[in-house]
Amino acid sequence: MLITIAWKNIWRNPTRSLAVIGAVALGLWAGSYMISLANGMNRQRLEEQLNTSVGHIKISHPKFNQDKSTEFFLRNPDSIVRVVSQFPEVKAYTSRLNCYGMASSAAGSYGVDIYGIDTAQETKVFAICQRVQSGMFLPLDKRNPIVIGARLAKRLNLKIRSKVVLSFQNTAGEIIAGAFRVSGIYALDNKGYEESHVFLRKSDLQELLGLSVDAAHQLIFKLNDPQLAEGLSQKIQGDSTVYLSESWKQVSPELAYIDEIMVYFFLIFIGIILFALSMGILNTMLMAVLERTRELGMLRAIGMSRTRVFIMIMWETLFLTSTGLPIGLGLAWMSISISHYWGIDLSVVGEGFEAIGFSSFIRPVMAPYEYLGITVMVFVAAFLSSLYPAWTALKLRPSEAIRKI
Amino acid sequence: MKTQTEQTETNINTGPIIQANDIHKTYQETQIPVKALNGIDLQIQKGEFTAIVGPSGCGKTTLLNIVGGLDQPSQGNVYIRGKDITQMGEAELSKFRLKKIGFVFQAYNLIPVLTAWENVSFIMQLQNQSKTQIDDRVKSLLEEVGLGDKLHHRPKQLSGGQQQRVAVARALASKPEFILADEPTANLDSVSTSTLLDIMARLNQEERMTFIFSTHDARVIERARRVITLEDGRVLKDELLS
Numbered sequence A: 001m002l003i004t005i006a007w008k009n010i011w012r013n014p015t016r017s018l019a020v021i022g023a024v025a026l027g028l029w030a031g032s033y034m035i036s037l038a039n040g041m042n043r044q045r046l047e048e049q050l051n052t053s054v055g056h057i058k059i060s061h062p063k064f065n066q067d068k069s070t071e072f073f074l075r076n077p078d079s080i081v082r083v084v085s086q087f088p089e090v091k092a093y094t095s096r097l098n099c100y101g102m103a104s105s106a107a108g109s110y111g112v113d114i115y116g117i118d119t120a121q122e123t124k125v126f127a128i129c130q131r132v133q134s135g136m137f138l139p140l141d142k143r144n145p146i147v148i149g150a151r152l153a154k155r156l157n158l159k160i161r162s163k164v165v166l167s168f169q170n171t172a173g174e175i176i177a178g179a180f181r182v183s184g185i186y187a188l189d190n191k192g193y194e195e196s197h198v199f200l201r202k203s204d205l206q207e208l209l210g211l212s213v214d215a216a217h218q219l220i221f222k223l224n225d226p227q228l229a230e231g232l233s234q235k236i237q238g239d240s241t242v243y244l245s246e247s248w249k250q251v252s253p254e255l256a257y258i259d260e261i262m263v264y265f266f267l268i269f270i271g272i273i274l275f276a277l278s279m280g281i282l283n284t285m286l287m288a289v290l291e292r293t294r295e296l297g298m299l300r301a302i303g304m305s306r307t308r309v310f311i312m313i314m315w316e317t318l319f320l321t322s323t324g325l326p327i328g329l330g331l332a333w334m335s336i337s338i339s340h341y342w343g344i345d346l347s348v349v350g351e352g353f354e355a356i357g358f359s360s361f362i363r364p365v366m367a368p369y370e371y372l373g374i375t376v377m378v379f380v381a382a383f384l385s386s387l388y389p390a391w392t393a394l395k396l397r398p399s400e401a402i403r404k405i
Numbered sequence B: 001m002k003t004q005t006e007q008t009e010t011n012i013n014t015g016p017i018i019q020a021n022d023i024h025k026t027y028q029e030t031q032i033p034v035k036a037l038n039g040i041d042l043q044i045q046k047g048e049f050t051a052i053v054g055p056s057g058c059g060k061t062t063l064l065n066i067v068g069g070l071d072q073p074s075q076g077n078v079y080i081r082g083k084d085i086t087q088m089g090e091a092e093l094s095k096f097r098l099k100k101i102g103f104v105f106q107a108y109n110l111i112p113v114l115t116a117w118e119n120v121s122f123i124m125q126l127q128n129q130s131k132t133q134i135d136d137r138v139k140s141l142l143e144e145v146g147l148g149d150k151l152h153h154r155p156k157q158l159s160g161g162q163q164q165r166v167a168v169a170r171a172l173a174s175k176p177e178f179i180l181a182d183e184p185t186a187n188l189d190s191v192s193t194s195t196l197l198d199i200m201a202r203l204n205q206e207e208r209m210t211f212i213f214s215t216h217d218a219r220v221i222e223r224a225r226r227v228i229t230l231e232d233g234r235v236l237k238d239e240l241l242s
Helices: A003-011 A014-054 A077-082 A119-125 A150-155 A191-196 A200-208 A226-239 A253-291 A292-302 A305-344 A349-357 A368-394 B004-014 B060-067 B090-100 B118-126 B131-144 B158-174 B191-207 B218-223
Strands: A058-059 A090-105 A108-117 A132-135 A143-148 A163-170 A173-185 A197-201 A218-223 A246-247 B019-029 B034-044 B049-053 B075-080 B101-104 B178-182 B210-216 B226-231 B236-239
Touching: A003 A305, A014 A197, A014 A253, A014 A368, A014 B178, A058 A077, A058 A226, A077 A090, A077 A218, A090 A119, A108 A191, A108 A200, A119 A218, A132 A253, A143 A150, A143 A163, A143 B131, A143 B158, A150 A173, A150 A191, A163 B034, A163 B118, A173 A200, A191 B075, A197 A200, A197 A368, A218 B060, A253 A292, A253 A305, A253 A368, A305 A368, A305 B090, A368 B034, B019 B060, B034 B060, B034 B236, B049 B191, B049 B218, B060 B178, B060 B210, B090 B101, B101 B158, B118 B131, B118 B158, B131 B158, B158 B178, B158 B191, B191 B210, B191 B218
Parallel strands: A108 A197, A143 A173, B049 B210, B049 B226, B101 B178, B178 B210
Antiparallel strands: A058 A218, A058 A246, A090 A108, A090 A163, A090 A218, A132 A173, A143 A197, A163 A173, B019 B034, B019 B075, B226 B236
């Protein structure tokens, strides 16, 4: 009966109730959509970085990370690969040589991160080969090919077949130089990466560094699910001191931080919206209670307990809020699904996005647990905003309230 | 020979429904205390049809509120069937009102979003009565007050007199010991007043339902069988009429 009365009560003033329900629906729709945009941007950035530069798990010499000295390489990478590949979570791997160096052309010089890679293995782990916008990705039939980013090509005024000289330190500590020809130019959303990362054939770099054929500075593993990386990395590490196993969260902590920050962003953003909505709900419910002082006085007089009055006000608030909830979330789900399918092209301001590593083409996305999170937060907000009106109703003295005009 | 407990139970069942002893009520809401009741003693027996009358501010409503457990006296005790309601806590008093006292208010105070049937059944649902009990009783009560054809009308669709009759049916629904009616005819025309008083008188005579009114209305006073006149918070006269 209390539920029936509560439901009927919210329709005493339909305009007022519809305004609140509309505000809740619109607020949740707008909030959810904003979150889905931020999610989409962040997830695309994460996927892009994992697929083009970071990978899921990296194994290297324990001292290699300290100063990236080429002398700290893995001596037996094949045996590590054999062990790690037995884990069912592992999908593919690639082994890389890596050093810092200077890329020079007639137009200038620029510090770069040089990778020696095996093209066949690399394509299974990284998508960089598919991002070549002109030329080819390290063809086997060319001598000393190099793939550079579009930003570096622009900086050093390089084109396909342009000559570029790389200078770096070999394992003996000597500075050596090698001449390469640009075979391909790649483009990524992350312009900073584009400017500072170049790719050579592993065999070419290995020769210049003076390393054996099977040596590797890094083993990068791709898993079925990047979220499994942390646990698996710990398993791989075990007690070993021969190598250092790191998950993508350790290799690139800023990516992990953004993931965590997004959770707080989500909570704060929806929290602010719900706070504003709660004030509206509280005001509406308070008006509803004060308008019904005499009636509430009558209910108390005829013997309705304080608890029941409290529950009735709670139900009214809950109905007022929860009617807007499915409408808001329904609209959000529809608009997110549509814009996820078609994507949102922000290329007008794309340069700004790409400078900070985000794609200018966004596919908004929101996970089911986020819809659930919003639902829980809405119910909590409804409960909190019903407390003051309910308390106001409870402190009415029936003998006075029944006489209120 | 009866034991002391048996004697008490006999007194509870045969003695007065309401016994108020030396009731004082002072309102302290402003700097100057206002004495509303100044030592009232009152006994109401089962089946009485009593009007409490007097000029405005004489304490009629305050007395009704205290007897109905809606307000606490500053001094004195009120016994309903031998139970001192002035010693009850808020929750206990609330339950007590629900089970023992029926209220009829001047402004009807029906719930506007509910139908006549729902307004009456609501109080029985608060008492956790079964659906069958509720259905049977609500129908017969509304028929008894002449609203058998308006079960599903909302208060807005009823006249003032009809609304007050729904209020009487609601007051009766919980099978109370007595009904307190505060100026029940104040907002009614003469025809509605007469109909309402006829219904109340019939309930009083046929079912021995005890009614206590506070009123200014001469038409109510005419029908009352006992008239208690208050003045300045005291009982000025207490007359039994034939």
